Amino acid sequence: MPDRHDVPAPRLATIVAAVAQGRSNPAAEIAAARARVAAGDAAIGAFLRLAPEESLAAAGAATGPLAGVAVGVKDIYDTRDMATEHGSPVYRDHRPVADASLVSMARLAGAAILGKTTTTEFASLDPTPTRNPRNLAHTPGGSSSGSAAAVAAGMVPLAFGSQTGGSVIRPASFCGVAAFKPSFRLLPTIGMKTFSYTLDTAGLFAATVADLAFAASAITGRDLSGERVRDDDASGLTVGVYRSAVDDAVEPMMHDAVAEAARLLEASGARLVTVEEPGALAEARDAHGTVQGYEAVLDLSDEFRNHRQRLGPKLGAILDQGATIAPAAYDEARRAARIGRKAASALFETVDVLIAPSALGPAPLTLESTGDALMNKLWTLTGNPVVNVAGIASAAGLPLGVSVVARFGRDALALSVATRLERLIDAPISQQK
């Protein structure tokens, strides 16, 4: 079962512990990450550029919980020391004045911003040249293509992405890494290029969920690692297996992966229930495209007006279509989103978390598409926290990810259950209960 265990590099927790105990130091860890990029990225194409020497030297002297942690940052986030091109020729060589808030906060926590990773143009759909480290003929997913691939290839222990439809959870599923799309606004999106201002959500990639929880806690100053589920026991937990209105589009092997996750949690003491998707959530999913398209035309107003012919074909088509959406249709879609958010909250009155497919199936055999966000866009619209758990199953060497979804604001619970699930995968059968 090829999965995150393949990652040839030390995990975030290993690095942090080594630095804390004096067995390593930040400069050595940064140098090691640079060496991994130098050795591995020619085949993958995850990185666009690395930070200048002086930045990395400063990071080598940093202190804080993330000291020594090299981070790949999707090129949709402003960086003060590197160009930020948003995947678009319109921003060729653009150099921002300030770091995006998430980047700045990571530096404050001691992290080393190693370099910028590929993004589809303005985090939309036109693919980057990045390849899936699990199989180079397959897409790594998008729009956070480079960040997912950089972590999957073991080049960096942590990477930043963003999700407007399924741009964090889908590539994580395709590449077989853990990912965290937090509750809307838990991580700031200031200094991130906006595509759809009520949907854009910052997200994180790492080799394991435990690493994500540690990094998110260090960056935000919140404790996102604890809450409710002990490491060795899921008893007392009610897990809903989510049956969506679009499940027919999901490949059987992905349904099997979710079933396997359910089996592991049940064996560990959790109570399983099946949760049928309420009509309000099916309608909310249908509204996603209208919200996204209308807002994209506003958010990219300048680029659409002045650079339409320079934009990628898929992005251009989204904007052309978005420009035909009337304010009344947008308002109606926003109403459906509001109703959907309430319906999503109501689901968690009877379950602690939901589990669901992170994608329709494994990464498609193409570099011309980044795959489908159908399994992700509902939870982006509702703002619920989602964690992708890798390593549960795979198909012909390609990973299949399972989403753990929690109530809005219950990010710590989502991370906690996902950590538990991840440990159940690692554990010998005899220890699963």
Next chain:
Amino acid sequence: MPDRHDVPAPRLATIVAAVAQGRSNPAAEIAAARARVAAGDAAIGAFLRLAPEESLAAAGAATGPLAGVAVGVKDIYDTRDMATEHGSPVYRDHRPVADASLVSMARLAGAAILGKTTTTEFASLDPTPTRNPRNLAHTPGGSSSGSAAAVAAGMVPLAFGSQTGGSVIRPASFCGVAAFKPSFRLLPTIGMKTFSYTLDTAGLFAATVADLAFAASAITGRDLSGERVRDDDASGLTVGVYRSAVDDAVEPMMHDAVAEAARLLEASGARLVTVEEPGALAEARDAHGTVQGYEAVLDLSDEFRNHRQRLGPKLGAILDQGATIAPAAYDEARRAARIGRKAASALFETVDVLIAPSALGPAPLTLESTGDALMNKLWTLTGNPVVNVAGIASAAGLPLGVSVVARFGRDALALSVATRLERLIDAPISQQK
């Protein structure tokens, strides 16, 4: 009664009509606005810089509903053809790649972006050198100081501001111009420098409310000019006179101005009721500072970390204080804001609009402070639309503005009632009913 009638320049509606009827043309109107700035701004200091010749030449050939309308844009909004400094030495000579969405949308509607107006640093509290056109010894208010003053002095018929506490409605009240702080997110803030991401709201200034409604409709493609209230009659309308928990801080002459607005609306057929502030809204107002301070530290993370010593003293103090706010205290303040939003919506089950003071009193006699946002920050936090109506009353030549507040999303109603109120001020007594 010195008020908006002093404005020496043609109003937006006059310009639009003249261009539409061929009695004028956009180039001539832009030239006239430039001449007014050249003649008047040395004494006021509203503008930082004017657009380059080629931009104004292009705008002179523009078509659309706002063709010929010269706009002053607060220097917190990105402009592709002019430096955007956010009122800070950190951004000296900074030149963005793209227009902010609001700027781009205005250009699409035919408007001429004439120049950039002063802003306090990052739209916070350290005053700009701008003076109040009604009395040069008094503050114009802030943070949208230049935009309010530019319209009050008749230099431009329309200007853009932003409000995080009271940065649109307060300077409009102090300068005696109409202003519109829409429902949260009705106007996009993309490309505006963020101070507090759940509070920052784009807003407009013009000589009259009717001009605001026309401009907002032209920019958004929505009809914000109609809804419910006919020009000549307020009957059927229930108007709540709002009594807040902090009304003791309001000067008697300002209470008198609100009473006069109530009298005018009642004489025109409206039913008046008194609305006592619910406890949840008093608590929401108290929560504003915590939300703003915590978010400002995230939003300005890079500037705070790397440029603390270059920041203005009031801004620096806000950030220093904000950095002491724990996530749990912020979460609690956000909960108070959510409860406040529901309480605000409930108020409008019994009234159509509320009227309230736009400021504590007239513009203070100082250039060292931009005044107090106490009357405004609640409605910024709740996201309700607010329109400042000028010309109702004044004190020693300084205007006193009255706020018309409507339910979230009922922007057209707020503008409509405010337009009605404005016409009642203009009307001879005999026509008031």
